[in-house]
Amino acid sequence: MIVVEIRKLFRRPRTWFTIGLLDLLPTIVAVLLAITHIGPRPGEGPAFLSAVLTNGSLFAVAALAIVLPLFLPIAVSVVAGDAIAGEAQGGTLRYLLIRPVGRTRLLVAKLAATFVFVAVAVLVVAITGFVAGRLLLGDQPLSAAVTSVSGSTLSPGQVAWRIAISVVYVVLSMLGVAAIALFLSTMTDSPLSASLGALAALVGSSLLLTLDAAHSLQPYLPTRYWLSFVDLFRDPILWRNVLRGVGLQCLYVAVFLGAAWANFTTKDVTS
Amino acid sequence: MIKTGGLTKRFGSVAAVDRVDLQVVDGDIYGFLGANGSGKTTTVRMLLGLVLATSGDIEIFGRPMPRAAATVLPRIGALVEGPGAYGHLSGRANLLLDDASGRPSARGPRRDRQRRVDAVLEQVGLGAAGAKPVRAYSLGMRQRLGLAGALLREPELLVLDEPTNGLDPQGIGEIRKLLLELNAGGTTIFLSSHLLAEVEQLCTRVGVLDRGRLVLQEELATLRAPTGRVLVRSPDAPAIAGELGALVEHRSGCELAVRCADPADLNATLVERGYRITELLIERRTLEQTVLAATEPGADSGPPP
8 A cells, every 4th residue: 555655646746846846946056156156154044055165065965954944844744734635635535445445554655655755855855966066066076075063074985974864864854744744634625724734833833943932842843853964964973962853753753643543543534 | 235223423413314224135226315415425425434323333245334344345336426536647547546555455456457447447438538637537437437446346236326427318328237237247236316217217126315314215116016096098088087986086187097906907998988098007106206205395404414
């Protein structure tokens, strides 16, 4: 069933369109940087952008940092919010269920397909960023050492595997959003409401992160550790927030997948 | 084949389906009649495990539903409230996905999937349009595709909700022929419809739902048995009425309703006495009369569907 859902997702023109759009923004940034050579000063603007003018390879990470706060969560919300509600709206949910596809099985397959979508999208963004960086920006040889965020130098090998870990981390970071959107998707027959609901949760979370009064809540907000992958480029790597981030996402998946399961398996399907 | 006991579904305080005892026998073409909003679709959805009953039980193939859904549903083909398909994919691709869905035991064998899909497309008359995206299908073609999906597993039981919706008269004829063929091949058919004529032409048994209650469940042949009266049309009607006296139960213009056990006898008598007969007919109740007599008017104002 997971294979069927993945096939279904990637045969939709919309999926590829979304991935295309995700790549567009970092590409535009790369082009602008290449033309103007005006990078943000270190410590300002999206992470790593100040470094890419000298080393284009790092633009792979910069590209992730560019899409992570908004673009990627929107894409994930749209795909996950459409998972059940979209089938309901299209009238295909009832036919899936009487095929029969077990309700639990369907939920898990949908979440898995969303996960694969996120993985593909993030990987494509990273690759696009890398290619755009190499072609347009700083053309230091691949073998050149890179200055870490902490100021020490990292060998190309170290950088490569740190980039790989950040890709995985970004993918995992999106699981919480996916689970929230999937849960809302079981609540309504309108995919739009589900996606917007999940986005509302994220906007709320981002807002609370800027509020000092919400300090005690902050460790539990889904967007709290999103940008912690920057810590992977410190020397030595600062694992604390990265691990907390992964744990928090797992918690969100457990809670909202559970809620989605409880709701969906006892629900009258009247769509 | 299908048996429900005290099947009830409440939405809030309203009982959409109220203590329904259905009984569908192996080999039936069961016509499930009812006005819009009488609870037909809710009942069908409960049979298929989509809507969960408030109380009462359902048995299909002698197994409890929805508990045994995993083993019961693969043996059922269904069309519920209109077809559903992915618009951007072709009819054929839709059926292939459909067939690949579900746990391995519920799936069609992969080996002959292509062949089976082509066969059902041909069966419902979509052979030529199978490669077109469903977005470009007419309502009738979508309906046929839905039917193809229902037939994919060669089901023992077909549950069809308004299967001829959106079809032209020719299409309705083709589908009727197909259903009769399938039934002759041993498929039991549960047909939910508000079209009395359709049910009258196809079905062997009829159940009538009115505001959530099953008010009638009977063999069609029994319902349509002669009433014991003969309808006579004749230009000499007044004279015949005088002649037969109390046997004439009703007269309007040149039409008479005569209580009479043997129509052939009556015909011979009348002709012998020199009366001219235009038409002589055994009176049967139409399904429409039966249904209207069993239901109260204005079910649309009743509980929601």
